[in-house]
Amino acid sequence: MTSRVTLDGVPPVKRSAALRGRGEEERALRRLLDGARAGSGGALLLVGAPGMGKTALLDLAATHSCPGFRVLRVSGVAAESRLPYAGLHGLLRPIAAAAPALPAAQARALSAALESGSGQDGLALPAAVLSLLAAVAAEQPVLACVDDAHLLDPASREVLSFAARRLADEPVAVVFASRDRCRDLDGLPVRVLEGLDATAVRELSRDLAPDGVAEDLLAALDQIARGNPLALAELIGALTPAQLGGLAAPPAAPPRDGRLWRAHAARLAALPAPTRWLLLLVAADPGVEAGTLIRAAHPACALTALEPAERAGLLRCAGDRYDFPDPAVRAVAYHGASLVDRRAAHRRLAGLLEQSAPREAGRRLRLAWHRAFAFDGPAEDLAAELAGAALEARPGGHPEPYLALEKAAELTRDDAAKAERLAAAARHAWVAGRPQAARSLLAGLRSLTAASDGLRGRVQLLHGSLELLGGETGSAREELLAASAWLLGSHRMLGVRALVRAADASYRAGDNRAFIAIARQAAALRRPDETVATQLMFEYLAGMAATFSGAHQEAAGPLRRVVELAGGVRDPAVLAWACVASMLLGEDDTAHRLSVRAVEAARLRGAASAVPQLLEYAIYPEIWTGRYASVAATAGQGLDLARQTGQLNTAAQHLAWLAITAAVEGDQETCRVRADAAIDLAEAHGLGLAGAVGTWALSYLDLAAGRPAEAANRLLAGRRTSNHVVIRVMSTPHFIEACARTGDRERARTALRVLERWVGSTRSPALRAVVTRCRALLAPPGEAEELFQEALDLHGQAGYGFEGARTSLLYGGALRRERHPGAARTHLHAALETFERYGARLWTEQARAELRASGEPVRPVREATTGQLTAQQLQIARMVADGATNKEVAEQLFLSHRTVEHHLRNIFSRLGIRSRVDLVRLMS
Template structure:
């Protein structure tokens, strides 16, 4: 037990513990003013209970501080806790019964001892307030806990505060107020990690550490302190569990050591194969009765029954249960489990456990493991790690470790990297690829590795470098694996597209054109047509682009690859067929979800976002961009994350959220500048220009949208042309506005899109004389009525209404301005709505001020809105969690906040509100 210590240091900031700090401050303030109380801080090891107690001691200036900690060695030693707490002030103890208890360790006296302890605290409090801090209260001896609990219930009107820190199953009195410390959120976790290694942790490494630490501050601290230079630099896979020698590991190991040996072995079976259902567990544990054997573990809070199986209450305890078992016991457990699995999905489990038990010749085990991993349906097992039910990536890696044949080893390491990439773990993929070097690696494996390195760099590194790697891979692959070689060419073209290097894109498209053959399969045909159509588009030959782009869309039903479906979506958008593009992108995303292809999801969501953007579905753009950003960050896709930040900036601009727009746009542009992403820079500036235009700053908007180095990506510039023409026309730059309109007109004229043709008519109206403008605005509105984008209809109504007002036709102006205002309000576009109100007031109409935001789109975050919509459609929490790659617990947390923010009490009410 530790002695108490006063503290006069200034308060230390605790990441993510503002609510706990407020609670501590309140209880100390009450004690200072003769209204003391008690508070129990509950949670698992490492969650930060001790840190909150330390903060309380720091804040307790002018208090007498008594502090003790429970330790396992003294749990059965009567009054050991009370002795440690009072030892520093034992010379001031006057009551005989209390002195006798401290000197002899005898709890006799019943009520007398408890009353004497409380009276002693009152005596101390006559001089200055008293703070009692008891850490690990669940380890206190029973007599000490009884004495402290007695006092904690009788502090009203006293200058005494008592703080306990304990596990949730500590057995403290129910009438002592308790606060369960929640895991740190992502922001607090990153602040803590950055405080340990300032400026050295990348976004994807942060995400990897967050996944392992699960919001546990001590786990995060120990993980950060264990990082090697290669792990920090991204050259090695990050840790997948807390360090074995750390405090947190030892704390969990101590809990497990107190359990019977039979219980620990059944826990080892669960740790070695977490999906084990109870019936299979009973078979594996025979002749022992597994449920009965697990009772001590249930009582200790180590496991709990959940449906048809037992699960660890904390995955970290599972890791420790496996790591702490002797090697011979682990082999015994794997041998038992191997005998329970055989065919189908279980085939991989059986092969994995036989390999882990080393139950046969290594070459045979390796071949069996690789064959089982190859037979797993795509996405059936997206991940896994040592000591758990493995996915194909770990299985292939283990097979590579077991074999002595260099060629097989290279082949299986490449397969392991591919599956890690598919599962959304690029750091692990990169680490596996780093082992594929040297003269013994076959040329085909080396080329495939270079292809994957290029794809990894495309999502997280310099776009130019990615293009070079992909072109090098294509050169080798085209000779022996034509399909893979063509894919490499398309990805290289994509890298040049993202960089804004259209000259390289055209060169790659030309190289691909000579490779075409009459017997190409539909997938290859689609890739060739895609490159051909995109090259024609980038060259401004929109009429020539139409035929190959149309062929891409026609070939889409014959392909199953989500990436190729996304390319078909892009082709559909260029053809002006937005509804068809949305259908294709939805199919791509749904296919990837079913396959568990986490790695491609952020980029597939980009295609879906572009389709929603063309349709004016800004709330959907925000929701999908939020999901894309989360998935991109968690899987280390920094370039894709930048793109989603830019989309979020654009939706914030539409809604008039200036601060969010600037924050997202500048973050996107900063990331883009690092890796040469011209498309993202241009998109970020488009978002800022949209905000400028909505806020009545046309000169600033025009300046942002003018082409200059790093901000001249042709596709985004054409998409932003309507805003540029408007801004340039309002500032008198008719020449540049006319040039932009001509480019827009050539593209829009090659499509069948009424929405795009309406934008051309509107731009012409802005540059025309008043007499001609009226007819052009009418033409634009007629085209809008045939189209689907209601937001742009409202923008045209606003501009036409303003023009009519300036022509002294207020009645006609108000008709269009009211329509614009109604649409802007429905979209939550605050700045545009205010512009419409200003025009209405200028037309002579009295307009009510803006009402408080209350629509779901205005009240909820993008992720909350996405969850709310899925729930309103009838999805369960588990179904929503599976779709968004989140845990059901996270969905439950968000849904509770949705109910509070919207003021609804049930799913039925939510569905009605969002209908």
């Protein structure tokens, strides 16, 4: 029989079958149990905040111990924490019948402790506990689980930790779970439970809500949960249908009837009243300066009142500011206070801000915010001041401008002014990367009828922008065209922007005809007095339309004017369009500089929603220049940000680029998973662009793996189903190579003529090198050598190593077939060296095969065993050998824990090893 009490005396919430994101901890528990089975026991201390999964891990340990172990359990209880040996009584009572067999002194000490709670100094009692566990374990291994060890009475904790440190030769495992690192438990191995990573959060959300939680909603919930499994479970369980549907704002705090709220509320209630008052001030104004708190504190306590909160881990000091490490604690500290206390806190903070320096950053908005929540004045005056302060503030501070505008709208009685403020709040929420909040604010506008044409147009523009990056491209185009019609008369620049975004929707869909039609509509609207940014947008539409029509020479003029005009603009979106123009002109360095400028400008403005798409534009020049490591980093970051901001269409694009990098590395499994995910999203959302890149990635993989026929057929099928010109051109060199290697020279020549027309309109040596290589592949034997050499010279001018290596491989293979093995080896060695440097496993294998065919014995891979690994497995092996955990590997490579664990099992199997220690020894 075991004794078990939960964290706060209520049954635990229902858990998912799988324990997400705790693979490392599970393995540590398995190792502990395996050691105990073998007679070499030990202990482990799990430390983590409430809700981090400590009890779930104890449950898991108990599950893994069966069959075979005798399981003892106890949980610390606050009500018994002052009863000496109460915890020991709960844990050992099921086996106390074996105590009389102990040595007499130990038996007396144990009996006194368990029966009367009395003890004596010395080793008798700790030795008795150790002897009792060993005696029981002589017949059956023992697992002792001690939950909430921080609430255990100190006497029990001291005795149990004594025994736990002396189990090396006993078949006994002891696992403690504690909120804090208690001094009594010093010397035990410790695992600190951090918040779940993004992958585990996503997996847990699917367990909790089989119908799914939108990525942006999940990101908003995790702003509160910060990876805390219980917090996430309770937040998801409390979502309303409106919140799930994006028609209401996500919750701002854990549910009041939840275990986590009660746990945090109990911790706060245990603090002195002056401490709770200062915590309420910090909760009402996160990041408040220490000087302000000193002035706000009761005269007798100053900041010493915060010491209990710091000791309890509820508050931390960073420089001259205080904040809550756990956002859920802040939410409970604020929303758990009475309305009277909250108003008093805001009034006190407003009074202190009025006395501070007028030019202090964010002072006006913070002051207006506190006055509004203190109801310190007429509602209309408070609303006007709050709205004015929010419109001049930047995102990222406290409060966020969109929240201030929402509060201003709440205080506004006039419907027209209320609508303006709600619309402004929605736009600021979107800019700040809060699409869920933006949609709920837009939903609030439906009941308001007093809206001008200009406001209707701006609302329509925001609706279309949200749909463009997270919905169906056809619907987005129609909404944006409607917005343009509303705005062109009253807000010309916004009207033109709506047109360009409608064209962008067509671009993403691969609908060239719709793009060209929008460009013609725009051309008829041009005026001689346009601003620089508006001129750039018109030129961009004209240049892109000409490109999509195949008139590359005609496109060069407007595209070049776009690049020239970009020097006079700072708008991130406009700079991104200039980046595309530079790329189509073959000016990769300029495109890269413009993309960097665009991302930096967005971050300076706090425009979180713009960054994922801008990173997408930054990838184009990186792909052309063969900077695949940079592509992987950029696309990984973009994917993460796109998911957080609900931009599924942008996420699909980044997934597709990540599939390309996996194809380059030769990681066939990862490439297929990512490409298939991108293609699925593309089909669901009408994304010809992402679908085309995903198909290109799979064909790239076929080509690298020596399957040219499959590559050609895949690209040919993609060209029939998708008309995305840019990706068609970018993939054309691979299509030509695949066709040439399968003997389909006529189709290859047709594709080459299209590629030549575009490259001929540029000045890029890198593009000319690729075209010349394609010509060499289709040239008669006597002419191919000169063309290959010309291509290599052009690659040298461009300085792009990977494509140069691809040309060297093809050139070396051609020389070998023409029976010039010596000359072939020179180029094949150069290709091999570059492919190895890039970690391009499949291309490396092709170069080695060509060298062997040329008659040269190829040197073995530096470590013969590691040569059996795929590129990604080798990367994972190196990271693990350097000390990275599975969680760290998953985060850096944008994989799930499960995928990393799968790779690691395969690595161990292929290398014939059993442990990380073996891996470290082998890799070193």
